[in-house]
Amino acid sequence: KVEYLKGIGYDAAYNYKKIESLADTLKEACPKGIDLFFDNVGGEFFEVVLSQMNTFGRVSVCGAISQYNATEPPKAHPVSHLILSHQLKVEGFIVSRWLPEWPQAFKEMKQWIKNGTLKYTEHVVEGFDNMVDAFNLLFTGDNTGKVVVKK
Numbered sequence: 001k002v003e004y005l006k007g008i009g010y011d012a013a014y015n016y017k018k019i020e021s022l023a024d025t026l027k028e029a030c031p032k033g034i035d036l037f038f039d040n041v042g043g044e045f046f047e048v049v050l051s052q053m054n055t056f057g058r059v060s061v062c063g064a065i066s067q068y069n070a071t072e073p074p075k076a077h078p079v080s081h082l083i084l085s086h087q088l089k090v091e092g093f094i095v096s097r098w099l100p101e102w103p104q105a106f107k108e109m110k111q112w113i114k115n116g117t118l119k120y121t122e123h124v125v126e127g128f129d130n131m132v133d134a135f136n137l138l139f140t141g142d143n144t145g146k147v148v149v150k151k
Contacts, residue, residue, distance in 0.1 A: 001013070001015070001141075001144050002014060002015055004121065004144055004145075008119045009119075011029070012028075012029035012030075014029075016045065017141075022044075022045065022048045023048050023051070023052070026048065026049065026052050027052065030052065032054070033052055033053065033054035033057075034049060034052050034053050034054060034057060035053075035054050035057050035058070036057065036058050036059075037049050037050075037053065037057065037058070037059045037060070038059075038060045038062065038093075039059060039060065039061050039062070039063070039064075040061075040062045040063035040064070040065060041063070041064065041065055041066050042061075042063065042064025042065065042066050042067050043064065043066035043067055043074060044066070044077075045066060046061075046064075046079070047077055047079055047082075050079055050082040050083065050086070050088070051082055053082070053086045053088055054086070055086055055087050056086075056087050056088070056089070057086060057088050057089075058088070058089045058090075058091075059088055059089070059090040059091070060091055060092075060093040061090065061091070061092050061093060062092075062093040062094070062095075065138075065139070068139070069139060120145060120146065121144055121145030121146075122145045122146050122147075122148050123137065123143035123144055123145050123146065123147050123148070124148050124149075124150050125137075125147065125148070125149050125150070126150055127149075127150075127151065128149060128151045130149065131149050134147050134148075134149045135147075
């Protein structure tokens with residue numbers, strides 16, 4: 001996944017399971033701090049990024065995958081002081097909120113895909129009988145791109 005992201009133009013990418021310090025890795029990649037953060041991981045990752053946000057940064061929260069299969073309740077780490085001290089704007093992100101805009105968005109995204117502005121990849125799993133395995137890829141990280149089951 002790291003090589004894929006670098007190949008489509010990301011300045012920095014890393015496998016969070018293979019780095020020693022998330023904080024140090026982010027400081028190296030973003031030495032001037034972080035202005036915008038789209039989070040679908042939650043947990044410790046969320047806390048570390050918040051600590052490196054620039055004043056008036058913006059955070060969109062659309063998920064917390066790191067918490068979904070937790071067997072123990074997460075340790076409480078208050079982040080409100082980080083939000084306050086960095087004067088962040090934090091907003092939940094549910095895609096259905098923009099349902100009326102979907103037709104126009106799909107039209108624009110189709111054009112972006114055609115002209116190469118928007119790049120994507122799919123991880124195709126063959127066979128309806130493998131749907132459970134395909135679903136589990138979302139939690140193991142063994143996929144690259146959108147998981148699609150093909151009958």
